[in-house]
Amino acid sequence: MSFQWKWEFTWAILPRLMWATVNTLLASGIGYAIAMVLGLVFALLLRTGWKPLTLPLREAIEFIRSTPLVLQIFFVFYVGPQFGVRLSPWVSGMIAIGLHYSCYLSEVYRAGIEAVPRGQWEAARALNMSTRDTYMRIVIPQALPPSIAGMGNYLVGIFKDTPMLSVIGVAELMQTANAIGSETYRFLEPYTLVGVIFLLLSLPTAAFMRQFEAWVRRKLGM
Amino acid sequence: MEMSAYPLELPEDDRPMVRFMNVTKSYGALTVLDQLNLDITRGEMVTVIGPSGSGKTTVLRMLMTLETINGGVIYVDGKPLTHMPKNGVLVPANERYLRKARSMIGMCFQHFNLFPHMTALQNCMEGPVQVLGLPKAEARARSEELLEMVGMIDKKDQYPSRLSGGQQQRVAIARALAMRPKIMLFDEVTSALDPEVIGEVTNVIRKLVNEHDLTMLMVTHQMGFARDISDRVCFFYQGRIEEQGEAEAFFTNPQRERTKQFLSAVKAAD
Incomplete structure (x- = not known):
């Protein structure tokens, strides 16, 4: 193995890594979409205050937040079949990541909802608004801006966690870099490129989220 | 009093707009209101005064169903508000019943509670469109008319954060009126305002008293204003009505020792 950087090799593997980047983005996007929706559902369910529902749900969320994501990915993919649930790596991965991050996002939403003053509910x-309208039109729009910073952190987080999908063979960046490494015995360039690609995508995302937050606040007149 | 002793509906010839019947409210061991009995007749303007902690705001909040009650029944327009009939007796009202029952009541708050993500006009249109299901054009016309009435039509496209306290409170009054309530509740609506803008809000309320047939219940610390516009004043002390009477007589010739003490203390502070 040589630590001499080879540009020629770098250019040669770049297209393959770019394709893998598409998969990484896809995995982050789908995972995050699941997490956003599921997280909101969890946050709202926890607010019902109906003990038979909230107690197990709260425990489940604590459990998921306190165990490693990579274990959860393994679990869904390898243990699932023993119970007759056979899922593809992609589906398993999206379920595990989406579920994992929905637990974090539900906490972000919860904090956002609780930050809405009681006077707004009153x-x-x-005005005799229904519970549904109260949430959809009054509470959630106000809970959103303070939640965006937290949501942005987890968007970057989910993106950086997608390499864990390589353990079950999802052809995202990390898995592709590994494959290139074992085929060519050169690891320096593929891993470096993976790092650079992550950096180039993470930094603008964080900046974009700040802009987005400011835009939402303006849009909502706050 | 047994629940079965409360009528399912008040008789035709004895139907005040609001009736509190043995209403009790407590937080744990603390009794905020103790067996309150109070009638408010149609079109009457009743002011509730009293030291802080006397339960006066709780009266309004119970009527708006923001607080549940621990005993007794509140009737509005002859029908129970806090309870609903079931198998011939009154049981605590469920959410669906409450939505119907409270539709004739509107409320303004000490801290305005305008929706910050909506303009003044949108605040006023929200209820009529979402709750009453009015077409947007009609809700807009109604809201603009009310904003005109409270002198806020020039600011209809402003967000609450751009409005002063007095302006926000006037929008809040328009917002409540847009639901066409029969009963309006004013909970210390001038307490959070700077002294110089109190007049713009009290003038709007004065106008309502003179030009509308609303039934109104107001909690305030402004004795002069209460004396001017109320039909009746209720003085609350430790969860009970210590004294009540026609406004002018109440202020000029209070009967009870507690009332005299309170009025002179307020006067001294003025």
């Missing part, structure tokens, strides 16, 4: 009630 005003909605005084």
Whole structure:
């Protein structure tokens, strides 16, 4: 193995890594979409205050947040079949990542919802609004801006966690870099490229989220 | 009093707009209101005064169903508000019943509670469109008319953060009126305002008293204003009505020792 950087080799493997990047972005996007929706569902369910539902759900969320994501990915993919649930690496991976991050996002939403002053709920009630309208039109729009910073952190987080999908063979960046390494016995260039690609995507995302937050606040008149 | 002793509906010839019947409210061991009995007749303007902690705001909040009650029944327009009839007796109202029952009540709050993500006009249109299901054009016309009435039509496209306290409170009054309530509740609506803008809000309320047939219940610390516009004043002390009477007589000739003490203390502070 040589630590001499080879540009020629770098250019040669770049297209393959770019394709893998598409998969990484896809995995992050799908995983995050699942997490956003599921997280909101969890946050709202926890607010119902119906003990038979909230107690197990709260425990489940704590459990998922306290165990490693990579273990959860293994579990869904390798243990699932023993219970007759046979899922492809992609589906398993998306379920594991989406579920894992939905637990974090539900906490972000919860904090955002709790930050909405009680007077807003009371005003909605005084206008005789339904619970659904109160959430959809009054509470969630106000809970959103303070949640965006936290949501942005987890978007970057989910993106950086996608390499864990390589353990079950999803052809994302990390897995592709590994494959290139074992085929060519050169690891320096593929791994470096993976790092650079992650950096180039993470940094603008964080900046974009800050812009987005400012835009949402303006849009909502706050 | 047994629940079965409360009528399912008040008789035709004895139907005040609001009736509190033995209403009790407590937080744990603390009794905020103790067996309150109070009638408010149609079109009456009743002011509730009293020291802090006397339960006066709780009266309004119970009527708006923001607080549940621990005993007794509140009737609005002859029908129970806090309870609903079931198999011939009154049981605590469920959410669906409450939505119907409270539709004739509107409320303004000390801290306005305008929706910060909506303009003044959108705040006013929200209820009529979402709750009453009015077409947007009609809701807009109604809201603009009310904003005009409270003198806020020039600012209809402003967000609450751009409005002063007095302006926000006037929008809040328009917002509540847009639901066409029969009963309006004002909970210390001038307490959070700078002294110089209190007048713009009290003038709007004055206008409502003179030009509308609303039934109104107001909690305030402004004795002069209460004396001016109320039909009746209720003085609350430790969860009970210590004294009540026609406004002018109440202020000029209070009967109870507690009332005299309170009024002179307020006067001294003014």
